[in-house]
Amino acid sequence: MNAFEWANASSVEDAVKLLKPAGGKVDPDEAPRPIGGGQDLLTSVKAYIVHPPRIVNLKTIQGLDHITADGQGGLKLGALATLTQVEEHADIKGKFPGLAEAASSVATPQIRNLGTVGGNLCQRPRCWYFRLENYNCRKKGGSECFAKEAENKYNAIFGGGKSNYVHPSDLAPMLVALDATVTIIGPDGKRDLPLKEFFVLPSQDVRRETVLKDGEIVTEIQVPASPLNAKSTYLKFKERDSLDFAISAVAAALELAADKTVRQARIVLGGVATIPWRVPAAEEFLVGKKLDDQVLAQAAKTALDGAKPMSQNAYKIPLTQTLVRRALAKLNA
């Protein structure tokens, strides 16, 4: 890795100041970066994918690693709460099962002990062309997406085009499914927005995966009270169970009436798109229906409508359809 300056932030405000690029606007991969668990940042710094002149340590800030109830049945997750904390939290396991499942599906126990909620949402893509130092793909400011015509079995079937990486986060699809909001603090103060709007398509900004501007950090995620929380699940499909990113994943949540008619539904796909890919058509299709095999099959089909596979990743369509069916069937059981 290149040499960088290490700065311990004493407060969120201090971190924001430290993250301000010297000399105004710089390339996003050359800007100072915050570090929480460092489980993604260090891999990209060591591979010379990003070159932050300064790394700002957020772990010296008190009070960012909380997991607390919001008093109304919802949940607040500090950006520095670790994935292990989320995975093992009794209330989350009981009342937000999909969230505990998503956290526990990440990487390995050692990585989860260090990796944080904020870091998991802000991690960079794993596309192996993006991770090749010597090839300047469009995502790194170059002029082409190498995956498009080449080795793309792990790449996106939704939301691609200019760039065809998949968003690597496991928490993101689940939190989007639970209508989570995110608090961001930066040079212009504090703002809250729906997590769904936090992620950006390559057509909006090919260099970044989120709306975060230089100097901004995520401080908290809020999951609102909702009947969806208790009936939520995350199904992740990996090539290798021991340690892998999702080839495909489905975050699903349902509100069912007493007779098991669907009142509302959330289906968000992971591992197949450049952002957590919510499929409203499939969600709307389910409302007012009971989940029999035919409905499940139709919902799965609808969820994958519009997929644009490349030369090697069409298999993700039937695979993801299976996961959608299984996730919904599990919630209906």
Place this chain on the structure above:
Amino acid sequence: MAKKKIKVPKVVNGVPQGEVEIEVDDTAGPTWGPNDKHRLLNKPMKRVDGPAKTTGAAIYTQDVRPPGMLQGKFLLSPHAHAKITKLDLEPAQKLSGVKAVVAIVNVGGEVRYEGQPVAAIAAETVEAANDAARAIAVEYEELPHAVTAEDALKPNAPAVAQGRGQGRQQKQGNAEQTQAALASCDAVVEAEYRTPILHHSCLETHSIVADFRGGDEATVYASTQGTFTIPKDAARELGLDQSKVTSVVQHMGGGFGSKFGIGIAGQWACRLAKQLGTPVKMALTRRDEFLAAGNGPGSIQKFKAGANKDGTLVAVHAVQHTMSGIGNSNVAGQPYQYKAQHAYREAAPVNTNEDGSVALRAPGHPQASFAMESLMDELAYKLGLDPVEFRKKNLKDPAWHRQLDAGAKAIGWENRNKTPGGGAGPLKRGMGCGVGAWGGGGNAQCVVDVTVAQDGSVTAAVGSQDLGTGTRTYIRAIVAEELGLEIDDIVEKIGNSKLGNANASGGSTTTASLAPAVKDAAYNARTEMAKRVAPLLGAQPEAVVFDGRKVLGNGKSLDWKQACAALPAGGLSARGQWKPGLSASGVHGASFAEVEVDVETGHVRVTKMCHVQDCGLPLNRKALESQINGGMIQSMGMALYEGRVMDPELGVMLNPGFGDYKLPGCLEIPQLIPIIDDGDERQAVIGMAEGANVPGVGAVANAVYNACGVRVRQLPITPDKILNGLLQLQQQRG
């Protein structure tokens, strides 16, 4: 003394190359005796180096840090094929902490693969060395490359190595007769099987420390499979007499065929140490290791084969291409272990712009076995024959019949899917099998010294390395058993070129070469001890017995220590060498796998694996079972997960790390059933490690077919291939 001629296997860098005849003394000497009559051997023993390894106390080459040691580093070529048009070392040389920057390829020179070392650096820290590598100003003119077989075999392909990307062709058998015989077969299969380039994935990357501080002596610490493969080359690089260079290999973190000789890392560690007069370590990073430390070759094997309803394998026509990078490898010949009435095989390495292939555990065998076992399976299903019975019909050696029966029983073969892809629900279970073979013989290269001190302590010394296979443990056990002592009574000294000579650990020949020499040394020590102690007991030397830490004879007994007190001040020394009859050659194995395939996701889970292995006299049953387990895991990894991925256009490797090159992890490990084939009653030691990772690959692939009806002919068998295969089946059925 009378002489006799015997045949021993010849092995070069882990690759068996036939047999050579040698002359040896025709002596009575030591024998192992019946396999079931041992006191320590052929029992489960704990690895004596286990505590040191598990606590971190064991010193590996990567841990060695002599005073003043500098860190070495290579700048690697980023291109598959390019000419260097500019090379300016000065910006790197100027950096703080950087002591030397040397060009390996100069301006005008060509690099032929991504990862080829272009320059070598020595610096005070790893970080400074990394910065220096990046500070070197180098410019390349890219040249046409080929990193796939398709590209390498085109008529206008860029020249990689020998001519147009294709090395020397071998031919065996009669092609016309074999083709003609196919016409009358009841079933014919035409198929092409592919295996990707694999990586050794040693936990310790290639590492070497040249401890030279000026003067006329040097010590070289190396992570190597051959203690004695180091001094000669290191001495040449250091400009020293070979006798003044000592190699040290106390513990090493895996080789699997990739660590013979000093290699380019050792070459530059020595050159930089010589230039600077201070120790230099070259320890490859994991990425370096993937790109530049050698690999196991990939293969493309095309068959036309036919068999008859009675199970006779009539004709096998095979064309084998071995993906060798810039190396020169061949996979084992077809029809592998099977007897066909007519067989024709042609084989050639295909050269690509990738680092050269080297030996990888049972070089060429897993590739050949996977293809042949898949082919046998395809024929069996086409003929409606039980795959086990079809194999037995075409395997002559009774060892395989015994092993296939034992494996079938252990896995529950009768419960396999009667119709491939049959059964209710999305989870389909299936079973498959395969067989393999290896040489594993020993030869006369080891010199072992056993010394008994006046205080009763016993040392067994030989320069041999412990590749991880348990050398330290069996050395102790053999000596202890011979002298009537316990494992903890013996100290083994190994891994030093100043000790008795030993062969490199290649071709599973270490145990069969070393154990007889240890036995001989222990036997000679016992004989010598008997002579010394006999007078004290008033017994004939031949009648003295060593048992239970006692020396017994003439109705009297002495404690071991009392007996040793009678030795002269210098104690007693006995030397042993390899003796014919104490080792043999030729092992057999049979693997079975049971898998569960989720036909809605393409996920394959191996639920159970079994491997039956013979090896003559098992020295340590626990270590042997571990070897068998490791072999099964390695073959499962090859079948389902591992493989180098190259980008054909860019000519670079896309997965040079453990995140993307997927080895099986804890959650992938199935129930493992290692079975030691005690039906093998040879009273001789035979290396078996390379028999254990061969047949499992085909067994897993065949189990996948039995489970879901999809025949995946290109490894690894990943979910996309299963799902695409199922889709094809659906389309075929309309």
